[in-house]
Amino acid sequence: MNDSANYAPCAKPLEIPPRTLLGPGPSDVAPRVLQAMGQPTVGHLDPSFVKIMDEVKEGLKSAFRTRNEMTFPVSAPGSAGMESCVVNLLEPGDTAIIGVNGVFGNRMAENARRAGAHVVLVESPWGRPVDPARIREALRANPGARAVGFVHAETSTGVCSDAQAIAAECHAHECLVIVDAVTSLGGIPLEVDGWGLDAVYSGSQKCLSCTPGLSPVSFSPRAMARIAARRSPVQSWFLDLSLVAGYWQDSEQGGGGRTYHHTAPVNAVYGLYESLRMLHEEGLEAAWARHQRVHEGLCVGLEALGLELAVPASCRLPQLNAVKIPEGVSDADVRGRLLAEYSIEIGAGLGPSRGEIWRVGLMGSSASPGNVVRFLGAMEQILDRSGAVHAADAFFDHARPAR
């Protein structure tokens, strides 16, 4: 890096290539969100910032469809949101049942082990959903299990699990429900209160199309009661909800106001505010419908290209499309050409599906007919095939959104 005697770090002006982000996230960030990020920094306890925090909490409650007071963005990426849910709810010796059907279920299980929990895995094949019936069996076999955890929208495979059905099994056993909604929030129906989910975490950079770095979370009153009844302190000071709460909520300890815990990433919160503003301008259900329609247009185009999706239609995520790599086609070459010649990013497979699938994300601002057509046009060139753009165009002409 710095072999040369004349080398000086960070000497050149930043050069950011324009990209179309059609990978597993981050998604394209709207110019108005970027503009919000660039507003002047104020103090993390400034009265004007406290108002923004309150609005962001309300905006997230609305997006999560919850009245949970403890709804806020963790000041770190989705992986920290996952850890926040796990280490606050689980104590050493607790049993946690984790449904695993991809990378992020495994990650949740590893988090639970590191929190000292006894982890019972309920594994499904990658590319298939977590099975509610098998969760029920695990609950019966492990009476007194503290929590069931699973991924709603598996970003590694493009599979949607039936969060409502799994949660219903948990309720029958009075077991807490931890849900990874990193890729689902804002893209597909997610009903935190309606489905009775207890601890839910997401990411700012997926279907909310904010910059990466924040993890929206929501904790039910049941979850908060569990945390209040803990026998041991939460192992993470930074993620300890009982401390974080004093910063994100008015507390008596703070004289009715806010108590310093850590310094929030002020400008990132500005960005999240603006992306929530965009979501609510469009309407949450309209955003879900847009993701579905754009996905369907992609499917029509992929079919015209002779490409197949790896996930059955019954459990496909519209916002994350696992496309089978055809035999004889080089994974790396295609992704490399898309990036180098078309400035389009798509994702490789993660873990065992590397080389087997591409992950084509249509999340948030990236979920537009224009991006589908741009991607299909590039693929026509790279694979030397045709007809995809035409097919997708015809689909979108036919399936214009209701006004």
Add this chain to the structure above:
Amino acid sequence: MNDSANYAPCAKPLEIPPRTLLGPGPSDVAPRVLQAMGQPTVGHLDPSFVKIMDEVKEGLKSAFRTRNEMTFPVSAPGSAGMESCVVNLLEPGDTAIIGVNGVFGNRMAENARRAGAHVVLVESPWGRPVDPARIREALRANPGARAVGFVHAETSTGVCSDAQAIAAECHAHECLVIVDAVTSLGGIPLEVDGWGLDAVYSGSQKCLSCTPGLSPVSFSPRAMARIAARRSPVQSWFLDLSLVAGYWQDSEQGGGGRTYHHTAPVNAVYGLYESLRMLHEEGLEAAWARHQRVHEGLCVGLEALGLELAVPASCRLPQLNAVKIPEGVSDADVRGRLLAEYSIEIGAGLGPSRGEIWRVGLMGSSASPGNVVRFLGAMEQILDRSGAVHAADAFFDHARPAR
């Protein structure tokens, strides 16, 4: 918040008041750093972003005065950087000696306890430095202690401890040294290699004047050897250095490239790049000298106002000035008027010093003669005194920086 049936969250455009940030951080963020933050987001594994990551690592190495390969910004605020150092270096049952002379030393001790360590406190009065001789006694009384931790620049009190002298005691006992450099990095001399510090964490929003949200850290080869020899996994998955390393360094596991661990806050890293660019344009030693000169100008003005500093000159931090609140003057009224009438933020005392001191930060971009004069002028009005602006002006006229 949402009592009205017509309430819609995040409905209004963001309104950010212009502020002059003279508190304990965040400090004023330069327009060019804000502009960098607002550049379009690219993927967290985009080749162009990997180049930026490499430059940021080199820029931080230069700022920390280290050749430690494991130097990078943790994707979360300084409190997470603290936790990163503590949970990677300490295992359950280890003994940690923590020097405590303010809020952040106590926080480090609490982090160490939650990591399962046996914590030996070496307490000094708030407002006084950690005593190297007492650290030496604790090392003698606790042979085999794994690490000594302390705060270089106590943000809660404005006190500088002699990091070099404390580290020398640790070396004599072959004990690792964990240093909180949140407020020192970029503001006062800090020599990670020269002083032999093993795990050092800082914050982006203090003397680097980037936006809050990142925690630059540096780990010595000794620290990395300790981590490699751990008997138990790091309790935090998000902060586990053995995993994070694969993302911030080229690794064999990643086919010579980078392995996904979490999604970095891409735009925040852009901002840090630009703030490091500013630091290296000015020169690290020139930045230290500027902080010292601007502090001296403030001292002259405070004296003219009849205000006293709470910390003896021998251990004062230039970048964080603890000013005694005169008898009969209301802490909250003065801070409230500064904010409401002059849009100047200063800090209240933290913990036991609340109501006793104000914390006036002159960090990074905030450390300018203009800000000193602006603050003194406002204080002249609020306290109904005079002469401070004149005295500071005279000082700065006399003490122009060498060109």
